[in-house]
Amino acid sequence: MEKALVLFSGGQDSTTCLAYALERFDHVETLGFDYGQRHAVELTQRGPVLQSIRQQFPHWAKKLGEDHLLDLKVLGQVSDTALTREVGIAMADNGLPNTFVPGRNLVFMTFAAALAFRRGARHLVTGVCETDFSGYPDCRDDTMKALQVALNLGMETRFVIHTPLMWIDKAATWKMAHDLGGDALVELVVEETHTCYLGERQVRHAWGYGCGTCPACALRAKGWEIYRAEA
Numbered sequence: 001m002e003k004a005l006v007l008f009s010g011g012q013d014s015t016t017c018l019a020y021a022l023e024r025f026d027h028v029e030t031l032g033f034d035y036g037q038r039h040a041v042e043l044t045q046r047g048p049v050l051q052s053i054r055q056q057f058p059h060w061a062k063k064l065g066e067d068h069l070l071d072l073k074v075l076g077q078v079s080d081t082a083l084t085r086e087v088g089i090a091m092a093d094n095g096l097p098n099t100f101v102p103g104r105n106l107v108f109m110t111f112a113a114a115l116a117f118r119r120g121a122r123h124l125v126t127g128v129c130e131t132d133f134s135g136y137p138d139c140r141d142d143t144m145k146a147l148q149v150a151l152n153l154g155m156e157t158r159f160v161i162h163t164p165l166m167w168i169d170k171a172a173t174w175k176m177a178h179d180l181g182g183d184a185l186v187e188l189v190v191e192e193t194h195t196c197y198l199g200e201r202q203v204r205h206a207w208g209y210g211c212g213t214c215p216a217c218a219l220r221a222k223g224w225e226i227y228r229a230e231a
Contacts, residue, residue, distance in 0.1 A: 001026040004123035004162075005116040007108055008032055008067075010046035011195045012208070012220060013127030013165055015188070016173055018053070019180040020164045021125045022060040029065040029119060031112055035104070036076025039199035043069070049192045056184050068115060075107055105138035106147065113151045113159055122159060129165040129173075141166050170223020171230065178231075195220050 004021045008014045008030035021028045032046050046067070054061040079101050105128060112124050128139040137143065141163065148161045165173055177185045189208070194201065196210030196217050203209060207224035210217040 002123065003027045003029070003116075003119070003121035004125055005112055005119065005121040006030050007112055007124070007126040008046060009127075010042040010044075010049055010193060011127075012170075012177075012189050012193045013129070013173060013195075015049055015193050016177045016180070017125050017127045017162075017164055018049075019060070019177065019185055021123070021162075022053075022057075022063050023180055025123060026063065027065050027121075028063050029068065029121065031068045031070065031115060033070050033072045033075075033108055033111070035072040035079075035101070039194070039197055041199045041201055042194040045192055045194045049188065052188050052192055056188065057181060066119075070111055070115075072107065072111070075101065075104065079104075103138070105136070105143065109144075109147050109151065109161070113155060116159065117155055117157060122157070123162060124159055125162045125164070127165050128163055129168070131165075131167050131169050169226075170219050171226035172223075174223055174227035175230075 002025045004025040004027070006014065006018045006021050006028060008018055009032055018028070018030065030046075030050065032043060034040070034043055046069075050064070050067060054064060105126075109124065109126065116122070116124055126144070128144060130140045144161050144163050144166075148159060151159050164176070168176070174186065177189050181188070191208070193208065194210075195208070197214040198211045200211040201209045203212065205212060205221065207221050210220070212221065
């Protein structure tokens with residue numbers, strides 16, 4: 001039996017990656033992280049997304065296993081970023097957006113591998129991307145390849161890190177969701193997932209809920225517009 005662990009935040013990308021994993025592996029578990037993010041509403045949305053998948057996709061429901069949530073608030077405590085502090089979103093002096101949480105994906109993947117080791121899962125699935133993203137260096141393909149080598153050496157195992165979104169843009173991510181689960185999955189992503197950095201869930205757009213102006217909303221909205229135009 002091929003088992004996978006999906007890094008699942010409750011957002012568009014990780015939900016699409018969850019569908020990707022459910023199509024490919026025999027047993028799939030999910031993992032989220034509470035690192036003191038200001039958009040903690042994404043953690044609240046994880047439950048409704050998983051529940052909707054179980055209800056609407058019975059062929060996936062039988063594969064979907066346990067959900068895990070790890071407390072990594074220490075990461076937020078050592079970070080001074082717009083994702084962990086009530087500050088405006090802007091470019092920092094180092095050329096990176098101040099939404100970049102240093103070491104976040106490095107920590108996430110290490111804890112994911114540790115959990116996967118205990119759960120007997122060999123495949124780690126994450127929604128990182130360097131084609132249509134906010135410029136985070138820990139989302140790059142080179143970073144993931146280096147992590148895979150380091151984790152396998154450090155844990156004496158053969159993990160495979162899957163990054164199905166690495167080379168596609170947000171429009172293609174919307175299309176991937178449709179290819180995997182049809183209109184039902186696209187509607188689930190629109191209604192249930194959360195991407196907005198500011199945690200806004202009172203304003204509903206065609207592409208889902210969010211402030212509409214933060215970098216995450218801008219990428220999601222632009223991708224939706226292109227996807228719908230090409231549909």
